Amino acid sequence: MTMKKLKIGIIGVGNISSAHIDGYLKNPHCELYALCDTDERTLAKKGAKYSISRLFSDHKTMLKSLPELDAVSVCTSNIAHAECTIDCLRAGKHVFCEKPMALNAEQALKMKAEAEKVQKTLGIGFVRRYGKDAELARELVGDGKTGELYYAKSSYIRRNGNPGGWFADRSLSGGGPLIDLGVHIIDLVRYIAGNPKPVSVYGATFTKLYDRRNLKDTKIYLSESEDNRVCDVEDLAAAMIRFENGFVLNVDTSYSLNVAEDSGKTEIFGTKGGIKIDPELSFYTEYEDRLANISFPSRPIFDGSEYAREIDDFVNAVLTGQTTRATADDGVQIMRILDAIYESARTGHEIILH
Ligand SMILES: NC(=O)c1ccc[n+]([C@@H]2O[C@H](COP(=O)([O-])OP(=O)(O)OC[C@H]3O[C@@H](n4cnc5c(N)ncnc54)[C@H](O)[C@@H]3O)[C@@H](O)[C@H]2O)c1
Numbered sequence: 001m002t003m004k005k006l007k008i009g010i011i012g013v014g015n016i017s018s019a020h021i022d023g024y025l026k027n028p029h030c031e032l033y034a035l036c037d038t039d040e041r042t043l044a045k046k047g048a049k050y051s052i053s054r055l056f057s058d059h060k061t062m063l064k065s066l067p068e069l070d071a072v073s074v075c076t077s078n079i080a081h082a083e084c085t086i087d088c089l090r091a092g093k094h095v096f097c098e099k100p101m102a103l104n105a106e107q108a109l110k111m112k113a114e115a116e117k118v119q120k121t122l123g124i125g126f127v128r129r130y131g132k133d134a135e136l137a138r139e140l141v142g143d144g145k146t147g148e149l150y151y152a153k154s155s156y157i158r159r160n161g162n163p164g165g166w167f168a169d170r171s172l173s174g175g176g177p178l179i180d181l182g183v184h185i186i187d188l189v190r191y192i193a194g195n196p197k198p199v200s201v202y203g204a205t206f207t208k209l210y211d212r213r214n215l216k217d218t219k220i221y222l223s224e225s226e227d228n229r230v231c232d233v234e235d236l237a238a239a240m241i242r243f244e245n246g247f248v249l250n251v252d253t254s255y256s257l258n259v260a261e262d263s264g265k266t267e268i269f270g271t272k273g274g275i276k277i278d279p280e281l282s283f284y285t286e287y288e289d290r291l292a293n294i295s296f297p298s299r300p301i302f303d304g305s306e307y308a309r310e311i312d313d314f315v316n317a318v319l320t321g322q323t324t325r326a327t328a329d330d331g332v333q334i335m336r337i338l339d340a341i342y343e344s345a346r347t348g349h350e351i352i353l354h
Contacts, residue, residue, distance in 0.1 A: 006318060007033035009069045009093075011059045011084045012076030013046040014039075014224050014346040015160030016125075021050060023311025025292070030315060033069060036062045042224070048316045059084050067128040071121075071318055074098060077166040077225065078173050079088045084105035089114045089122065096314045096324075098125040100183045100338065101331030108335040112328035123314040123324035124331035128188040130309040133215060133281045133301045134140035137192045139285060140275060147272030149193050154185040154266040158221065161262065162211035162255035165223030168231040176233030178205065179338055182253035185266055186241065187326070187334050189249050192268055196243035198333060201351045203239035209256040210235060220262075277301075292332070 008024045010017050024030040034054035037043040049053045054060035063069070071094040072152050074084045082102045088095045095115070101124050102108040102282035117123035128134055140146055158177070166172040167180060190196065209233040238252040265278040280301055283294040310326070317324045340351040 003029065005029055005031040006070040006315065007031055007066075009034040009036065009062060009066065009072045010076050011036045011062070011072060012080065012098075013037045013042055013087075014075065014077075017046065017073070017075040019307035020075055020311060021046075022109040023308040024073075024315075025050075026308050027312055027315050029319060034062055034066055039225075046317060049351075052174045060087060060170055061072070063087060063093070063317045067091075070095055070148045071096065071314075073137065078103055078179065079171070080162070082111055085122065086114050089118050089120050090119065092120065092256075094121040094318045096121075096123045096311070097123065097331070099127075099187070099331075099334075100179050101328070105332060105339045108328075108332045112332050114300055115328050121314065121324065122328040123310075123317060124328065125310065126184070126187045126191070126326035126330065126334075127306050127310050127332070128184050129191050129325050130306040130313070131188075131301065132299060132303065133277045133279070134188060134191060135298055136281050136296060136301075137275050137277070140273065141192060141194070141270070145273050145283070145285065146268070146270030146275065149270045150187045151247070151270055152193070152266070152268040154189050154249065156181040156253040156264045157257055157259055158255050158262050159259050160212050160215060160217060161221040162219075162231065162233075162235065163221045163223040164211055164219075164231070165185070165225035166266060167225075168211055168224050168233055170232045171230075172193070173233060175342060176205075176207075176235060176237070177253040177255045178234065178237035178239075178341060181255075182237060183334055183338065184252060185264070186249065186251055186337060187330065189251075189268060190265060190330075190333070191326075193243070193247050195330065195333075196245050196247055198241055198340070198353050199244050200242045200350055200352050201239055201337060201340035201344055202230045203237065203344040204232035205238075205342065205345040206236040207234050208236070210256075212256050212353070234345075237341060239344070241341075242338055249353055298353050319327045
């Protein structure tokens with residue numbers, strides 16, 4: 001018996017949507033069915049590229065016109081995540097929503113509540129959970145090789161990497177590198193540590209360099225969206241996050257910082273061993289009362305298949321009713337942390353999360 005394919009719609013067909021679309025096209029249980037974008041030019045371009053003729057400039061019209069749609073990826077700018085996700089859920093669709101889940105925890109909680117109410121899958125695009133590095137790290141932790149985890153440091157730094165466009169406009173993005181980049185590494189560490197609940201946060205943000213528009217050097221990270229000349233997001237955020245089991249994460253992330261070069265490094269320390277992802281994974285431990293450094297040359301860390309794996313996981317959840325690796329609750333917990341960092345930065349005080 002051949003199984004009916006899931007009909008998939010994509011809302012927001014800019015940059016990251018290509019990774020979702022490619023994932024769905026590779027998945028034998030899916031049919032790319034409809035695309036939606038408020039920008040007619042972007043919509044026409046993507047429609048032509050993937051030979052899709054069901055094109056909509058408004059997601060409500062798409063939902064009304066296509067009751068047969070089964071699931072939707074929400075790949076819009078952050079401002080539209082909550083509205084699009086809730087509308088899709090109410091229309092009976094399963095939703096895979098890009099990170100950050102929403103502009104803030106209040107919106108994220110409403111999204112989670114709606115998914116629970118209508119009993120549909122709501123997965124969040126924390127793609128770092130699907131990396132081979134995360135898989136290996138979870139294996140080391142799960143096998144007891146790290147012992148008790150108690151501290152982590154994670155950094156995602158760009159020297160000149162404010163993407164501009166909506167990313168630089170707080171009213172559309174909810175914030176700068178913290179909500180855009182920091183979200184990935186905070187979630188990665190929390191995932192490796194077994195998804196503990198956050199209990200308190202102390203944070204600082206800085207808006208000193210803005211988007212470095214004065215620089216003549218070409219930027220690597222440029223949004224495809226119109227540059228609306230607004231830049232009011234932080235360019236650096238730093239925070240200490242404490243979790244319920246006593247585990248502490250120190251994190252910093254920037255769009256613009258006077259450093260030598262861009263970098264991304266995560267270290268997680270336990271009583272028996274420490275993991276470094278930079279970007280290869282190394283493991284530091286003791287062996288017969290000597291310090292031992294272990295690398296994993298036979299275990300490729302990045303093979304470009306992370307996005308396809310997260311789509312496969314979402315599709316599997318829709319088909320089987322199992323939960324996704326990155327759930328709505330994970331999205332909510334991360335939004336609570338981000339809200340608290342911004343609040344701590346604003347007030348100068350530690351924020352206790354209840
Ligand atoms: N997981 C990752 O690695 C990753 C990487 C990049 C971006 N993202 C996330 O994906 C989302 C999109 O980022 P991007 O880089 O593709 O941005 P983008 O600007 O390239 O694309 C966003 C698209 O959404 C459209 N849009 C905005 N509001 C809409 C609405 N209400 N209805 C329909 N379309 C709408 C815009 O016209 C635009 O074409 C963001 O939330 C971002 O944080 C995730």
